[in-house]
Amino acid sequence: MKAVLLAGGLGTRMREETEFRPKPMVEVGGRPVLWHIMKVLGAQGITDFVICAGYKSEYIKNYFYNYGASNLDFTVRLGDQSSTVFHGSHDEFDWTVTVADTGDSTMTGGRIKMIEKYVQGEKFLATYGDGIADIDIKGLLEFHDSHGKTATMTVTQPTSRFGVVEIDDSGIVSQFREKPKVNDWINMGYFVFQPAVFDHLNINSVLEEEPLKALARNQQLAAHKHTGFWQPMDTYRESLLLNDLWDSGSAPWKNWKNQ
Numbered sequence: 001m002k003a004v005l006l007a008g009g010l011g012t013r014m015r016e017e018t019e020f021r022p023k024p025m026v027e028v029g030g031r032p033v034l035w036h037i038m039k040v041l042g043a044q045g046i047t048d049f050v051i052c053a054g055y056k057s058e059y060i061k062n063y064f065y066n067y068g069a070s071n072l073d074f075t076v077r078l079g080d081q082s083s084t085v086f087h088g089s090h091d092e093f094d095w096t097v098t099v100a101d102t103g104d105s106t107m108t109g110g111r112i113k114m115i116e117k118y119v120q121g122e123k124f125l126a127t128y129g130d131g132i133a134d135i136d137i138k139g140l141l142e143f144h145d146s147h148g149k150t151a152t153m154t155v156t157q158p159t160s161r162f163g164v165v166e167i168d169d170s171g172i173v174s175q176f177r178e179k180p181k182v183n184d185w186i187n188m189g190y191f192v193f194q195p196a197v198f199d200h201l202n203i204n205s206v207l208e209e210e211p212l213k214a215l216a217r218n219q220q221l222a223a224h225k226h227t228g229f230w231q232p233m234d235t236y237r238e239s240l241l242l243n244d245l246w247d248s249g250s251a252p253w254k255n256w257k258n259q
Helices: 012-018 033-042 057-065 067-071 108-114 137-147 195-200 210-217 236-247
Strands: 002-007 048-053 073-077 080-087 096-101 124-128 131-133 151-156 164-167 173-177 191-193 221-225 230-232
Touching: 002 033, 002 108, 012 236, 033 048, 033 131, 048 057, 048 108, 057 067, 057 096, 067 080, 108 195, 137 151, 137 191, 137 221, 151 210, 195 210, 210 221, 230 236
Parallel strands: 002 048, 002 124, 048 096, 151 221
Antiparallel strands: 073 080, 124 191, 131 230, 151 191, 164 173
């Protein structure tokens, strides 16, 4: 099963980090956030990736093309790159990574439409390249297979950005609650799609607009509830939060042994 990773956006709300690199390549603990998402999936058996690159796609292409040289000792005869011999191994040796340049300004649905040829008519997972979660892939896939619909969308109840003040009927403050979870459910990515989803996509599609709304109208979209950890990296402040979790040794998403 392939995982399609949406990694082509401009990341305008993180201009401090994304002026020179795409947002999914902003680092958490010295590794791109995209790598962390792939490690979570890889540890659960999904090791075939299609990355929908766009803005500064060359950064992503170079990272994975040179992954061996960046992570291992090697010997090369200068003038003959084919002679390169890598020494040792790394945990990602079984990964297959396709990097597809889907354009700087293409919308999310259009990006998925452009990589249709790479998923080869099979069910596939798709998610955003900047949202880390301790997602249970087995549970997600079992839920998807159980309902027989075209699509599953993983939803969660996000944490409020602000603390809550509870006030009684007389106007007296009864307690404070620090950043509680909200009651509503929101889309957090980690979709599972049947090939029929491509019937709802075109090059100009915004996945979260008409395609998902059409699937919902036709009762072909189910919601898988995730109650564990999820944190998008939309802002510089959120990148600091993720780095703090990693540096403290308590990253909830780390489901693999080696760093």
